[in-house]
Amino acid sequence: MEGLLDHLLREELTAIGGYDRAVSEFIRVTDQLLPKRVFTRIVPELLNGGLTQAGTPVRPQLLGSDPQCLAENAARLAELNPAGIDLNFGCPAKCVNRHRGGAVLLDEPELLAQIVAAVRRAVPAHIAVSAKMRLGNEEASRMLDCAQALAESGAAELVVHARTKRQGYKPPAHWHEIARIAEAVAVPVVTNGEIWTVQDALQARRESHCSALMLGRGAVADPSLALALRAHDLGLPALQARWAELPPALLSYWQRVRQVVAPKHQAGRVKQWLHYLRRCHPEAEALYMALRTLHEAPRFEAELHAALRCPAPELQTA
Structure with missing residues (x-):
């Protein structure tokens, strides 16, 4: 893929x-x-x-x-x-x-x-x-x-x-x-x-x-x-898709993207994953719609952390 x-x-x-x-x-x-x-x-x-x-x-x-x-x-x-x-x-x-x-x-x-x-x-x-x-x-x-x-x-x-x-x-x-x-x-x-x-x-x-x-x-x-x-x-109780576990993964993914992806493509990479996540998670749909028009990394990062209710780290230049 x-x-x-x-x-x-x-x-x-x-x-x-x-x-x-x-x-x-x-x-x-x-x-x-x-x-x-x-x-x-x-x-x-x-x-x-x-x-x-x-x-x-x-x-x-x-x-x-x-x-x-x-x-x-x-x-x-x-x-x-x-x-x-x-x-x-x-x-x-x-x-x-x-x-x-x-x-x-x-x-x-x-x-x-x-x-x-x-x-x-x-x-x-x-x-x-x-x-x-x-x-x-x-x-x-x-x-x-x-x-x-x-x-x-x-x-x-x-x-x-x-x-x-x-x-x-x-x-x-x-x-x-x-x-x-x-x-x-x-x-x-x-x-x-x-x-x-x-x-x-x-x-x-x-x-x-x-x-x-x-x-x-x-x-x-x-x-x-x-x-x-x-x-x-394994015959264990059914495991349902849980949104609560995904904000840390999204934030971790964003930090990885920030380290190696060109700035103009950074926001797009996270939105691409959110596009798929909204198939299973209404919360991802709401987050995607809130972020979809944002492209510049500093503002995208601030809004991402705000939407996930996590404090944003000090911004670094990629």
Whole structure:
């Protein structure tokens, strides 16, 4: 989720808890060997043993179409001892697909196999290589070919978003199709797409025949979703989304944003998260409406703290 669920928000969500693993936004690989600083800039958790501050492993994700170049970059990335390496064959963005990356490669299962095999050979055996895919590019006729190509060439796990690229993020997600993939491959399959609530998660499990789930936008909208699902699995009382726990996370997120994001984009980053949070929290809707016209960081910070009834710290120049 480039531009939204980066390391800043990963820190806040994993601090709330419930996650076994996180995956980074994609690192674009074209025709050159990237310096290590690119990997650590996008995935700074690599400087912390591959973990968020809360201790959640983060798997960096590579995106590209050149098997040899991806392999060389994976080998360099492996020197930083990541918690696995993920390969992106699911991004539906036009700008990515136009440059032969992401979901457009699902029309070429032979190339998928070459990429995974090359990356698998290039990195030490203890570093897992996984892959993210959709049901297809324009349509799903080669879904099983792609899944089998990925699994048989060395992917230890497949994450499947239950829509084609053409379907984008338009509901519904076709979780039942993932069951066909899970039956066709010998590696674990993780279900992804349109999981906003515990009820969605349980239905996704039933239809996909997969117990493991990847949460994306649903976790951004309801940061306690993973914990709520864990509570259900353990037979504990239902855990409802609670706004009272979010003001500290929002303020912490704002401070992280202030440290690394250009001033003109700082307010926008927090409003972006609030836009998702208002799906579950009326309080987020009210806060979003109060802040939506503010752009300059000092005033935004003052109003944010006032709205959350927390004293604002002394303003620092970013």
